[in-house]
Amino acid sequence: MISQEELIKYFLLESEEYINTIIEGLEDLEHKGYNKDTLEALYRATHTLKGSASIVKFNKIATLSHKLEDLFEALMNEEIEYESSLLNVIKKVINAIVSLINEISKLKKEQSEIDDNLLKLIEDIIERKISYQPEQVAETYISMPMLNSVRVDLSHIENIFDILGEVILQKNIINDREKELKSLIDEILNSGKKLFNEITTFSDRYWLTPLDKTHKVLDSFFTDFSDLEFDRYDEYHIFTRKIAEITNDINEGLNELILFFDNLSYNFKSLNKEINNLRDNLLMIRMIPIGRLLNKIAEAIKDIANSLGKKINIEIKGSDVKIDKPIFDALYEPILHLLRNAVDHGIEPPETRTALGKSKIGNIKINIKKEGKYINISISDDGRGIDIEKVKEIAFNKGLISQEQLTFMPKEEVLSYIFAPGFSTSEKVDFQSGRGMGLNIVKTTITKLKGTIEVSSEIFKGTTFLIKIPQSLTISYLLIFSSSNLEFAIPINYIEEILLIEDFPEVKRDKKINHKNRIIPVKIFSEQYFSSNGKDKDRGYIIIFNFLGIRKGLLVEDILGQEETTIYPLGKFLEGLIQYIGYVISSNGVPRLVIDPLRIFEEEFYFAHAPTPHIVKGAKLSRTVLVVDDSISVRKSLQTLLESKNVRVYSAKDGAEALNILENKHVDIVITDLEMPVMHGYELISRLRKDYRFKDLPIIVLTSRGTKKHQEKAIDLGADGFIIKPFDDKTITELLSKFEILNSNIY
Amino acid sequence: MDEEIKEEKQFCVFGIGEREFLIPKESVVQIVDITKIFPIPGSPDYIVGALPVRGKIIPAIDIAKVYNVERINYSDNKLLVVDVDGEKIGILSDITPFFVSFDKDIVVDDYIDPKKLFEELKVKQPSSNKANEF
Numbered sequence: 001m002i003s004q005e006e007l008i009k010y011f012l013l014e015s016e017e018y019i020n021t022i023i024e025g026l027e028d029l030e031h032k033g034y035n036k037d038t039l040e041a042l043y044r045a046t047h048t049l050k051g052s053a054s055i056v057k058f059n060k061i062a063t064l065s066h067k068l069e070d071l072f073e074a075l076m077n078e079e080i081e082y083e084s085s086l087l088n089v090i091k092k093v094i095n096a097i098v099s100l101i102n103e104i105s106k107l108k109k110e111q112s113e114i115d116d117n118l119l120k121l122i123e124d125i126i127e128r129k130i131s132y133q134p135e136q137v138a139e140t141y142i143s144m145p146m147l148n149s150v151r152v153d154l155s156h157i158e159n160i161f162d163i164l165g166e167v168i169l170q171k172n173i174i175n176d177r178e179k180e181l182k183s184l185i186d187e188i189l190n191s192g193k194k195l196f197n198e199i200t201t202f203s204d205r206y207w208l209t210p211l212d213k214t215h216k217v218l219d220s221f222f223t224d225f226s227d228l229e230f231d232r233y234d235e236y237h238i239f240t241r242k243i244a245e246i247t248n249d250i251n252e253g254l255n256e257l258i259l260f261f262d263n264l265s266y267n268f269k270s271l272n273k274e275i276n277n278l279r280d281n282l283l284m285i286r287m288i289p290i291g292r293l294l295n296k297i298a299e300a301i302k303d304i305a306n307s308l309g310k311k312i313n314i315e316i317k318g319s320d321v322k323i324d325k326p327i328f329d330a331l332y333e334p335i336l337h338l339l340r341n342a343v344d345h346g347i348e349p350p351e352t353r354t355a356l357g358k359s360k361i362g363n364i365k366i367n368i369k370k371e372g373k374y375i376n377i378s379i380s381d382d383g384r385g386i387d388i389e390k391v392k393e394i395a396f397n398k399g400l401i402s403q404e405q406l407t408f409m410p411k412e413e414v415l416s417y418i419f420a421p422g423f424s425t426s427e428k429v430d431f432q433s434g435r436g437m438g439l440n441i442v443k444t445t446i447t448k449l450k451g452t453i454e455v456s457s458e459i460f461k462g463t464t465f466l467i468k469i470p471q472s473l474t475i476s477y478l479l480i481f482s483s484s485n486l487e488f489a490i491p492i493n494y495i496e497e498i499l500l501i502e503d504f505p506e507v508k509r510d511k512k513i514n515h516k517n518r519i520i521p522v523k524i525f526s527e528q529y530f531s532s533n534g535k536d537k538d539r540g541y542i543i544i545f546n547f548l549g550i551r552k553g554l555l556v557e558d559i560l561g562q563e564e565t566t567i568y569p570l571g572k573f574l575e576g577l578i579q580y581i582g583y584v585i586s587s588n589g590v591p592r593l594v595i596d597p598l599r600i601f602e603e604e605f606y607f608a609h610a611p612t613p614h615i616v617k618g619a620k621l622s623r624t625v626l627v628v629d630d631s632i633s634v635r636k637s638l639q640t641l642l643e644s645k646n647v648r649v650y651s652a653k654d655g656a657e658a659l660n661i662l663e664n665k666h667v668d669i670v671i672t673d674l675e676m677p678v679m680h681g682y683e684l685i686s687r688l689r690k691d692y693r694f695k696d697l698p699i700i701v702l703t704s705r706g707t708k709k710h711q712e713k714a715i716d717l718g719a720d721g722f723i724i725k726p727f728d729d730k731t732i733t734e735l736l737s738k739f740e741i742l743n744s745n746i747y
Numbered sequence: 748m749d750e751e752i753k754e755e756k757q758f759c760v761f762g763i764g765e766r767e768f769l770i771p772k773e774s775v776v777q778i779v780d781i782t783k784i785f786p787i788p789g790s791p792d793y794i795v796g797a798l799p800v801r802g803k804i805i806p807a808i809d810i811a812k813v814y815n816v817e818r819i820n821y822s823d824n825k826l827l828v829v830d831v832d833g834e835k836i837g838i839l840s841d842i843t844p845f846f847v848s849f850d851k852d853i854v855v856d857d858y859i860d861p862k863k864l865f866e867e868l869k870v871k872q873p874s875s876n877k878a879n880e881f
Contacts (some may be wrong), residue, residue: 165802166802169802486785486786486788529788529789530788568803568804570804571806571834571835572834572865572869573806573834573836573865573868573869573870574787574790574794574797574806574869574870575869575870576869576870576871576872577787577789577790577870578872579789583797583804585799585802585803585804589799590785590799591785591797591799591804593787593788
């Protein structure tokens with residue numbers, strides 16, 4: 001439950017606004033005389049003030065505002081005549097309210113008593129019992145309490161978010177650059193070390209022995225030379241020494257560079273953290289506890305229940321969960337709708353409930369829970385539930401569903417038809433037990449918020465709606481893919497899993513796949529968007545979407561990764577392209593259009609299906625290992641071992657061949673030898689780490705050199721683990737499990 | 748770029764193929780070198796794609812497709828960024844656009860009204876039954 005303190009804070013904020021509106025209105029009346037519009041504004045402000053005060057149970061303010069409301073209403077409807085002298089009375093009431101607000105601000109409660117005479121006076125005025133005698137002393141307003149907050153126009157915050165978007169973009173660029181810098185430094189370091197070693201060995205060999213001038217050189221190689229040539233030998237000595245010194249300097253410089261880079265890297269990391277912090281904090285600015293919304297709706301719903309002669313109790317849990325302001329605003333209608341339906345169709349009249357052995361008072365429970373970046377709102381009632389047979393009947397009559405489908409369809413799926421467009425609006429009258437009107441609108445609204453809604457119900461026991469929405473609309477989670485050399489993004493919230501095209505060789509011909517005993521229709525992205533079949537590449541992925549239980553596949557050529565970013569609108573000129581939600585800009589400045597997944601399959605949505613849509617954190621892929629080793633026996637033995645564990649294996653005999661495979665095939669992990677012809681393991685690792693596509697690809701080094709030095713070098717270059725030759729089953733299994741290669745349940 | 752000359756109106760001249768067009772100077776916000784244009788699948792053929800400029804994308808319009816100008820070689824190397832009520836659109840130009848002034852009352856041919864151009868060329872939403880045919 002939202003704390004009383006928090007509620008008071010909001011009430012103070014709100015009341016300030018209403019009081020200001022009222023004072024402005026009164027000033028208008030004072031200077032311009034009677035005006036119906038002004039009175040209406042005054043009436044509305046007092047009405048809302050009354051409402052807010054009663055939610056927080058500030059009954060005195062509620063009573064006073066109620067009286068004022070009555071007075072303004074009477075004036076507005078010209079039941080009583082407006083006299084400027086009335087203003088003084090009104091001002092007195094306002095001052096009484098403001099004093100109470102001041103008390104609340106200080107003491108968190110209303111302390112002083114209401115002046116009954118004042119109330120009586122207003123009542124009398126309204127009932128025209130007395131003609132009001134103006135007092136001579138004009139009232140002045142008491143000032144409102146100082147609040148520790150400012151009101152900011154939402155557009156300012158939007159602006160800050162735009163700037164933040166740019167900052168995050170630059171941050172991402174810096175992050176990429178940092179990695180480039182790191183590999184550059186590694187390369188220099190490597191070469192530097194080589195140079196240093198060469199020079200050292202060289203000078204060790206030619207330098208130490210004949211240094212001493214007094215010492216006669218006995219080597220025939222030297223004695224055979226003339227003195228002149230000996231001078232040269234001296235120069236040669238000096239040169240070598242100089243080179244050695246310079247190399248030393250370079251080496252020192254390199255060490256400093258490493259230190260510098262480490263510091264810089266640390267600074268980048270801190271900057272990163274702070275920017276993320278900033279983003280989270282900024283997001284919080286726009287966040288509003290959902291309880292404020294629910295409290296308002298709950299009051300309205302209780303009124304409705306009363307008018308229907310039903311008694312209800314609304315229990316709200318988790319109302320301090322915060323949501324983004326635009327979502328907050330957009331949720332009002334759908335939640336009101338669901339609750340109204342619950343009261344209208346769900347909760348039975350008290351007599352019926354008693355007869356059924358239920359408590360007289362109907363219970364509605366609203367439960368809000370934060371789950372990662374999403375918020376779950378469940379709304380359940382203990383009413384009569386939805387009659388599944390009636391749903392079947394209507395779905396069948398409307399032609400949404402065939403007789404055969406009905407026999408096999410699970411209950412949840414049948415239920416989900418209540419969200420279908422035009423499902424029951426016309427049946428409202430005889431569809432008593434169901435949820436009548438406009439559930440399709442509810443669903444549409446939720447879908448627009450990138451959320452989902454499900455229903456479950458048990459006849460005579462009750463109905464539960466589960467809404468799942470993102471906490472914020474500003475930052476979206478996108479899957480990046482490419483097609484015809486263009487990059488695109490698609491929101492991940494509908495994506496259930498990602499499959500490899502190799503496992504479904506007929507997909508391009510059949511336009512459907514059989515996956516986990518489900519026939520899933522598949523569209524080919526390049527056909528849809530480029531009207532080409534994208535050349536018959538055998539590479540590709542099938543993205544499986546789950547739209548409230550309906551699964552659809554989309555075949556794309558390549559998947560580049562996942563990103564968390566702000567979607568920009570396309571603008572007025574391009575907004576007719578409704579297949580796009582907007583666009584994002586990648587860290588290296590490439591624009592990516594964001595596909596609206598619902599549009600791709602649009603013509604196939606005549607209705608909505610049921611159960612749990614599953615939001616995946618990452619892409620689940622079949623596991624593939626690339627083995628790189630120049631020895632065929634190692635390759636074969638490793639391949640046999642891995643294949644026995646249901647892992648797909650590609651093999652290459654050197655780094656160059658490995659790169660070629662990686663270019664064309666999807667690989668989950670690389671196991672590589674270090675010493676190989678053409679391109680050795682160190683180079684392969686360093687190349688992979690420089691390529692943004694492979695920078696996070698796990699690499700395991702397979703080596704017979706068990707020394708720490710070798711291991712360290714490989715780790716420095718970016719390897720993730722080791723296998724020392726000769727290897728056994730157990731080591732491989734352990735290591736691969738560590739990288740989640742073996743615990744895949746795809747097969 | 749010429750400084751203001753009184754009693755004259757200033758235009759920006761850009762060229763497509765053999766033809767030259769005029770657009771009011773004040774609506775031109777920027778002239779960008781085209782490095783790479785990213786196609787927008789599903790857009791009308793006169794929209795050749797989008798060009799990222801300072802973190803935002805600007806749709807690039809090929810006037811040749813609109814006015815049926817014949818063009819032998821595509822050497823569109825400049826993008827004239829035009830602001831229409833806060834929305835930015837880009838027009839391809841084969842030549843580097845330059846500014847000219849005319850007497851106020853001279854009627855010029857090949858004059859482009861940016862607002863009209865925007866309204867006529869902006870992408871219309873497909874009617875609902877054809878929503879998927881892009």
